[in-house]
Amino acid sequence: MRKLALSDEILMKIEKPSRYIGNEINMVVKDPADVDVRFAMCFPDVYDIGMSHLGIQIIYDLLNRRDDIYCERVYSPWVDLDEIMRKENIPLFAIESQSPVKEFDFLGITLQYEMCYTNILQVLDLSGIPLLSKDRTEDDPIIMGGGPCTYNPEPIADFFDFFYIGEGETQFYNVIDLYKENKEKGGSRKDFLEKVATIPGMYVPSLYEVSYKEDGTIKEMKPISPNAKAKVRKEIxxxxxxxxxxxxxxxxxxxxxxxxxxxxxxxxxxxxxxxxxxxxxxxxxxxxxxxxxxxxxxxxxxxxxxxxxxxxxxxxxxxxxxxxxxxxxxxxxxxxxxxxxxxxxxxxxxxxxxxxxxxDVKKSSITFAPEAGTQRMRNVINKGLTEEDILTGCKKAFTGGWNKVKLYFMLGQPTETEDDVNGIMDLCEKIAELYYETVPKEERHGKCQITASTSFFVPKPFTPFQWAPMCSAKDFLDKAHMVNDKLKSLLNRKSIKYHWHESDISVLEGLLARGDRRLSKLLLYVYERGGIYDSWSEFHKKELWDEAIEATNTDVDFYVTRSRDEDEIFPWDFxxxxxxxxxxxxxxxxxxxxxxxxxxxxxxxxxxxxxxxxxxxxxx
Structure with a gap:
C-alpha cells in the first residue's frame, strides 16, 4: 500500500486535499520497481485546471499502454500547500505513487500559456531540481517541454533540456527507447541530449548558439553540434x-x-x-x-x-x-x-x-465571437463573418427562445481606429434592438441580456500578425474605457454588460510570447522574489514585474510595441x-x-x- 506524501495534519490544513492524494477513477497503478522508465507529466498550474487538459490525458494514456513505462502526474501545488512544503522541506511528488519527482527519469511539462512560466520554476524548485539546465547533473530527471508555447520556446530555453515540437503521439516512444538504450550503454545525460536532437521534432537549446545585432535583433541562430538540425520541423x-x-x-x-x-x-x-x-x-x-x-x-x-x-x-x-x-x-x-x-x-x-x-433554452446563452465591431476590422483579421451573419444568427436565436447573448471581441488589433473601437457597442446595440423588434412582449423571458467581453490583442508567433506592434497597457485601457463610455450613451444600455481583461498581464503575455533567450533572467528574478500563479489576477504582482524589468534592463517596448521589419529574424524562425x-x-x-x-x-x-x-x- 502506498504512503501519502502529505500527513493527515497537513491535508486537514489545506484547501481541497483531494488535489494531492490521487486514486481517481481510471488512475493507472503500476509498481515503479517493475518499469524501466518513470515519466512525470506536469501541468504547471493547479490540479483543477490541469485535470481539464486533454493533452495530458492523451500522453498519460499513450505512455501507460507500455509495460516498461510508468507515466504519473504532477501539478503545481496551490499557494497554501506551496508555503507548507517550503517551510517543512517536503519535496514535490507525483500523484500516483506519491514519489518525489526528483526520482523520475523524465519530467515532462506542458506549456499551455505564457503566464504559467513562473510556475514551471516553482515545480523545478520544489522538486529539488536546478532551475537552469546547465546546472543539472546525472542525478536529475531530464526536463522536457511540449505544448503550444513551444512554438517560441526561447524565453524559457535555459530551463529545459529539450522540447518536443508538435503532436505528442508520433515520437514519444522513440524518445523513451533512445533513453533506455543510452542508459543500458552507460551513456551520460549529455550523450542522450546529443542523440535526442536527431529525432524529428526535438529541439535541444544547449546545442544552439544565438548572436545579436547592435540594435538587439537576432543576427544568427546556429547549431553548434552536428546532431542539431538547422530547422526543427513540427511532428503531426x-x-x-x-x-x-x-x-x-x-x-x-x-x-x-x-x-x-x-x-x-x-x-x-x-x-x-x-x-x-x-x-x-x-x-x-x-x-x-x-x-x-x-x-x-x-x-x-x-x-x-x-x-x-x-x-x-x-x-x-x-x-x-x-x-x-x-x-x-x-x-x-x-x-x-x-x-x-x-x-x-x-x-x-x-x-x-x-x-x-x-x-435548456431558458438557462443557456448563445455565444458569438465576432472579434471586431466593424466589417472593415473583421476583414483585416479575416474573421469570415459579416454583420448580416451575426444579426441573422441572433434573430434566429431570439425566435428560438434564447434571450442571452455572449459576444467576444479583441481590442488593439492592427490598423484599429476609433470607429472600430466604438463599433463594438454599435453592434451590441443593434443586437439588443433586434431582440425587442423580433420577440413580442408577451413571449419574452425577461429583458434581453447581452454580455460583451474584450480581450487585448497579443501578436503571436507563426501568425500574419507576428510583424505587428502591440499596444501599451495604457493604450489598451484607453480603448476599453472608450468602449465603456460608448455603452453609457446607448438607448439599450441596461440590456448590455461589458467586461475587459487586465492590460498589464496582456502586455507581459506579449513580452513572453515574442521574447528571446535573454528573458530567462527576468523570469528568474520574478520567481526568486516570490512570483508564482501569474495567470491568476489575485496572485499577479505587477510591482514585482516592474521591479524585475528595471533590474534586468529588459526593454519591454523592444519586444512588445515595436513594429518588425519584414526581413527580421524572429527567435522562433528555426x-x-x-x-x-x-x-x-x-x-x-x-x-x-x-x-x-x-x-x-x-x-x-x-x-x-x-x-x-x-x-x-x-x-x-
Whole structure:
C-alpha cells in the first residue's frame, strides 16, 4: 500500500486535499520497481485546471499502454500547500505513487500559456531540481517541454533540456527507447541530449548558439553540434483514426474546470483568422471518422460515468459529418440522460437547430465571437463573418427562445481606429434592438441580456500578425474605457454588460510570447522574489514585474510595441510548422489591404501545410 506524501495534519490544513492524494477513477497503478522508465507529466498550474487538459490525458494514456513505462502526474501545488512544503522541506511528488519527482527519469511539462512560466520554476524548485539546465547533473530527471508555447520556446530555453515540437503521439516512444538504450550503454545525460536532437521534432537549446545585432535583433541562430538540425520541423499525426485516444480518461473526485467526457472530433482548422496561432500551427485540418467517434463516445461514457460529453476542436462546425454525429449523440444521450456540450460552433441555422435540441433554452446563452465591431476590422483579421451573419444568427436565436447573448471581441488589433473601437457597442446595440423588434412582449423571458467581453490583442508567433506592434497597457485601457463610455450613451444600455481583461498581464503575455533567450533572467528574478500563479489576477504582482524589468534592463517596448521589419529574424524562425514565412507575410499584406482570404475548403491559399501529405489539403 502506498504512503501519502502529505500527513493527515497537513491535508486537514489545506484547501481541497483531494488535489494531492490521487486514486481517481481510471488512475493507472503500476509498481515503479517493475518499469524501466518513470515519466512525470506536469501541468504547471493547479490540479483543477490541469485535470481539464486533454493533452495530458492523451500522453498519460499513450505512455501507460507500455509495460516498461510508468507515466504519473504532477501539478503545481496551490499557494497554501506551496508555503507548507517550503517551510517543512517536503519535496514535490507525483500523484500516483506519491514519489518525489526528483526520482523520475523524465519530467515532462506542458506549456499551455505564457503566464504559467513562473510556475514551471516553482515545480523545478520544489522538486529539488536546478532551475537552469546547465546546472543539472546525472542525478536529475531530464526536463522536457511540449505544448503550444513551444512554438517560441526561447524565453524559457535555459530551463529545459529539450522540447518536443508538435503532436505528442508520433515520437514519444522513440524518445523513451533512445533513453533506455543510452542508459543500458552507460551513456551520460549529455550523450542522450546529443542523440535526442536527431529525432524529428526535438529541439535541444544547449546545442544552439544565438548572436545579436547592435540594435538587439537576432543576427544568427546556429547549431553548434552536428546532431542539431538547422530547422526543427513540427511532428503531426496524419491518420487521426489510428492514433490512440484515452477511452478510459481519469475522473477526478473534486470539481474541476471541465468535468465531462471530451471527444476530439478533429485537429487543425480550415479558417484563416490572422490573429490565431492555433489555427496556424495545427494545420492541416485532420478529422476522425464518424465510426471511430461513435465508438469512443460510448466507451468513454461507460468507463467514466460522466453526465456530459463535449465535442472538442478549434471549429466544430467544420467537422464534415457533424450532423450524423450529433444525431447519434442526441439519441444515445437521451437514453442515458447525458448532456451534450457544443463549443466552437458557428452560429447558423444548423447550429441553432442542434443547440435547441441539446440545451435548456431558458438557462443557456448563445455565444458569438465576432472579434471586431466593424466589417472593415473583421476583414483585416479575416474573421469570415459579416454583420448580416451575426444579426441573422441572433434573430434566429431570439425566435428560438434564447434571450442571452455572449459576444467576444479583441481590442488593439492592427490598423484599429476609433470607429472600430466604438463599433463594438454599435453592434451590441443593434443586437439588443433586434431582440425587442423580433420577440413580442408577451413571449419574452425577461429583458434581453447581452454580455460583451474584450480581450487585448497579443501578436503571436507563426501568425500574419507576428510583424505587428502591440499596444501599451495604457493604450489598451484607453480603448476599453472608450468602449465603456460608448455603452453609457446607448438607448439599450441596461440590456448590455461589458467586461475587459487586465492590460498589464496582456502586455507581459506579449513580452513572453515574442521574447528571446535573454528573458530567462527576468523570469528568474520574478520567481526568486516570490512570483508564482501569474495567470491568476489575485496572485499577479505587477510591482514585482516592474521591479524585475528595471533590474534586468529588459526593454519591454523592444519586444512588445515595436513594429518588425519584414526581413527580421524572429527567435522562433528555426522552427518549421509547415506554414511558410512567405505565406504569413503575404497574409500580413492582405490584412493591411483589408483583403479577405477564403478558407481551406473554398480554395487552397498555398500556405505550405500540404507538405505534410495529408488532411484537408488532400480531401479533393
Amino acid at each position: 499525426v496524419l491518420d487521426f483514426d489510428k492514433v490512440c485516444y484515452p477511452d478510459k480518461p481519469l475522473v477526478p473526485y473534486t470539481k474541476v474546470v471541465q468535468d465531462r467526457c471530451v471527444l476530439e472530433v478533429q485537429r487543425g482548422c480550415i479558417r484563416e483568422c490572422r490573429f490565431c496561432q492555433a489555427g496556424s500551427v495545427y494545420k492541416p485540418l485532420r478529422e476522425k471518422s464518424i465510426e471511430t467517434l461513435k465508438q469512443l463516445a460510448l466507451t468513454m461514457l461507460e468507463s467514466t460515468g460522466h453526465d456530459e460529453i463535449s465535442l472538442s476542436s478549434l471549429s466544430t462546425s467544420d467537422y464534415s459529418s457533424l450532423k450524423e454525429l450529433i444525431d447519434f449523440l442526441i439519441e444515445e444521450c437521451k437514453k442515458k440522460k447525458i448532456n451534450i456540450s457544443l463549443p466552437s460552433l458557428r452560429i447558423d441555422s444548423f447550429s441553432l437547430d442542434v443547440m435547441s435540441k441539446v440545451q 522552427l518549421d510548422t509547415g506554414v511558410t514565412k512567405n505565406f504569413l507575410l503575404r497574409e500580413w499584406h492582405n490584412a493591411i489591404n483589408e483583403t479577405v482570404t477564403p478558407n481551406c475548403r473554398m480554395k487552397c491559399s498555398g500556405c505550405g501545410a500540404a507538405s505534410f501529405g495529408g488532411g484537408v489539403c488532400f480531401e479533393n
